[in-house]
Amino acid sequence: GKEWTKVGELTESLKDQEVLIRGRVHTTRPVSSKLTFVVLRQSGFTVQCVVSQKPDSVTKQMVKFVSSLNRESFVDIVGIVSVPGVSIKGASQQVEVQVRKLYCISKAVPNLPINIEDAARSEIEIEKALQEGEQLVRVNQDTRLNYRVLDFRTPANQAIFRIQSWVGAIFREFLLAEDFVEIHTPKLIGGSSEGGSAVFKLDYKGQPACLAQSPQLHKQMSICGDFRRVFEIGPVFRAEDSYTHRHLCEFTGLDVEMEINKHYSEVMDIVGRLFVTIFDKLNEKCKKELEAVGKQYPFEPLKYNKDTLRLKFEEGVQMLKEAGVEVDPLGDLNTESERKLGQLVSEKYGTDFYILHYYPSNVRPFYTMISHENPLYSNSFDVFIRGEEIISGAQRVHVPEVLEERAQACGIDVKTISTYIDSFRYGAPPHGGFGVGLERVIMLFCGLNNIRKTSLFPRDPLRIAP
Ligand code: 4AD
Numbered sequence: 001g002k003e004w005t006k007v008g009e010l011t012e013s014l015k016d017q018e019v020l021i022r023g024r025v026h027t028t029r030p031v032s033s034k035l036t037f038v039v040l041r042q043s044g045f046t047v048q049c050v051v052s053q054k055p056d057s058v059t060k061q062m063v064k065f066v067s068s069l070n071r072e073s074f075v076d077i078v079g080i081v082s083v084p085g086v087s088i089k090g091a092s093q094q095v096e097v098q099v100r101k102l103y104c105i106s107k108a109v110p111n112l113p114i115n116i117e118d119a120a121r122s123e124i125e126i127e128k129a130l131q132e133g134e135q136l137v138r139v140n141q142d143t144r145l146n147y148r149v150l151d152f153r154t155p156a157n158q159a160i161f162r163i164q165s166w167v168g169a170i171f172r173e174f175l176l177a178e179d180f181v182e183i184h185t186p187k188l189i190g191g192s193s194e195g196g197s198a199v200f201k202l203d204y205k206g207q208p209a210c211l212a213q214s215p216q217l218h219k220q221m222s223i224c225g226d227f228r229r230v231f232e233i234g235p236v237f238r239a240e241d242s243y244t245h246r247h248l249c250e251f252t253g254l255d256v257e258m259e260i261n262k263h264y265s266e267v268m269d270i271v272g273r274l275f276v277t278i279f280d281k282l283n284e285k286c287k288k289e290l291e292a293v294g295k296q297y298p299f300e301p302l303k304y305n306k307d308t309l310r311l312k313f314e315e316g317v318q319m320l321k322e323a324g325v326e327v328d329p330l331g332d333l334n335t336e337s338e339r340k341l342g343q344l345v346s347e348k349y350g351t352d353f354y355i356l357h358y359y360p361s362n363v364r365p366f367y368t369m370i371s372h373e374n375p376l377y378s379n380s381f382d383v384f385i386r387g388e389e390i391i392s393g394a395q396r397v398h399v400p401e402v403l404e405e406r407a408q409a410c411g412i413d414v415k416t417i418s419t420y421i422d423s424f425r426y427g428a429p430p431h432g433g434f435g436v437g438l439e440r441v442i443m444l445f446c447g448l449n450n451i452r453k454t455s456l457f458p459r460d461p462l463r464i465a466p
Pocket of ligand 1: 194213215216238240246247249250255256390392393394433435437438440451
């Protein structure tokens with residue numbers, strides 16, 4: 001059989017050649033009973049196809065049939081590539097296909113709940129169209145999510161999930177090259193791994209259990225098992241109560257855990273180098289995708305330095321204070337002060353990506369190592385993009401007695417994590433690690449305003465479908 005050509009690969013170099021292409025009917029524009037245009041779309045790329053009775057390459061019935069095809073129907077086309085003298089509006093490819101044969105593979109219903117063209121427009125384009133009196137329905141987020149398979153078909157969404165795929169690939173490639181082992185920890189566990197109430201409880205054959213809030217306990221136990229350096233890409237479950245732009249009930253966690261020789265800065269070194277590599281490679285490999293996202297959702301490219309900035313929590317508090325924002329020096333920063341600090345850091349140091357470390361002890365989870373220099377502080381850090389958290393990490397307690405004490409103090413029933421605590425009784429190295437929220441990385445790298453845009457099928461407090 002004949003080879004298939006991708007719509008995105010239709011260029012002038014194929015002039016006069018016969019091609020076989022597949023795609024969806026993006027739009028049809030009947031001109032007369034003898035001529036109709038159909039724009040074919042495949043993975044966000046579009047090409048104008050000409051169905052013309054002249055020079056009698058197709059029948060009159062064929063022109064009629066094509067004119068009546070519903071949008072989004074799937075078709076196969078055999079045609080000849082031609083180069084029109086004028087630029088083609090409404091198609092990404094600047095060549096046309098003169099249709100010889102057209103087969104409808106799958107018909108779409110006539111009234112789609114989402115019009116893909118409308119769903120792909122930027123806010124500016126919508127405003128302009130409305131001013132010009134165009135009939136247009138703004139596609140709201142819930143409609144998009146309800147009909148996600150249609151919503152996926154816009155160029156921006158095609159790009160977002162390709163970028164997401166690259167982040168996972170670059171993360172894995174970087175860590176494998178640094179001698180990390182990829183692990184897969186259980187998602188059904190006996191107790192909460194992060195403390196607190198945000199757990200999905202379930203019945204495990206008559207025993208109480210829950211969905212893992214993180215791979216925290218098991219990634220540390222892997223370190224106790226001599227793997228030295230591990231990472232995981234997997235689902236994380238949080239029974240969030242609040243409905244926000246950045247919280248999901250299920251997200252993808254990129255987790256890392258490693259032995260530490262001397263200082264928790266070794267973990268921050270990995271964070272810095274890993275993320276500079278991710279950003280560099282995205283800018284290199286995803287140019288088209290970043291452009292497609294920016295076309296619908298304009299954003300400033302991320303500013304970052306080769307050496308990742310590290311600020312101590314105290315310094316952050318000081319910067320905020322100087323800017324007139326008072327925060328508790330031994331408390332946590334709220335969303336608003338994190339944003340503000342992000343702005344201040346961006347102005348002062350010219351980066352949208354930085355690490356804030358040496359956090360107050362009492363705002364960190366029970367497994368966090370308290371500083372030997374000053375017990376009010378801990379060997380822990382958060383990482384921010386554009387003033388929003390994407391990572392938290394720390395050195396961990398590896399002394400079982402201390403761990404037990406800390407868990408109790410944090411109100412955790414130590415019976416539910418006894419096997420975890422016991423792991424440290426057989427000899428355990430100093431270690432630390434961090435957890436990244438994948439959806440947040442893409443959201444903030446692309447300056448998007450809602451995490452639902454970067455989650456394939458988001459789960460939030462109000463949504464478990466589709
Ligand atoms: O800050 P978190 O809760 O830290 C942990 O889970 C630790 N076990 C990590 C470690 O190794 N010390 O979650 C880590 C990251 C956050 O920085 C955030 O990016 C993301 O996971 N995250 C969420 N993303 C989406 N929806 C939610 N509800 C999230 N909660 C945390």
